[in-house]
Amino acid sequence: MELKDLADEVEIISRAYGRLFGVERTDDWLVLKLHEEVGELTQAYLAASGRSRDRGADPDEVAAAFRSELADVLAQLLLVARRFDVDLETELERKWFRWRHLVEPQDEMGVRAQT
Numbered sequence: 001m002e003l004k005d006l007a008d009e010v011e012i013i014s015r016a017y018g019r020l021f022g023v024e025r026t027d028d029w030l031v032l033k034l035h036e037e038v039g040e041l042t043q044a045y046l047a048a049s050g051r052s053r054d055r056g057a058d059p060d061e062v063a064a065a066f067r068s069e070l071a072d073v074l075a076q077l078l079l080v081a082r083r084f085d086v087d088l089e090t091e092l093e094r095k096w097f098r099w100r101h102l103v104e105p106q107d108e109m110g111v112r113a114q115t
Helices: 003-021 027-048 059-083 088-095 097-102
Strands: none
Touching: 003 059, 003 088, 027 059, 059 088, 088 097
């Protein structure tokens, strides 16, 4: 699925969320909600990495929470980009993929980068 298609689908769900919970989905709300989701991802990461309390969750639940928060961040980012008419594919090309010439064969997909 293309990023635009994902963004369109997420938009439909977000509108339903807004109606259901009486949330006015303003520009501010979209950006602040992204920040909230990044905070929740950070919290889930700290729990998954053993640097925060897990609130009694078993390891599978902790891992699932981390994956869930990644999805929330991506969805909210897609909403922000859509609202501000940012073509993420174009911006990724401009900002990230212009460095393709620096990629070594061993850096291709399948090898986890270590930093």
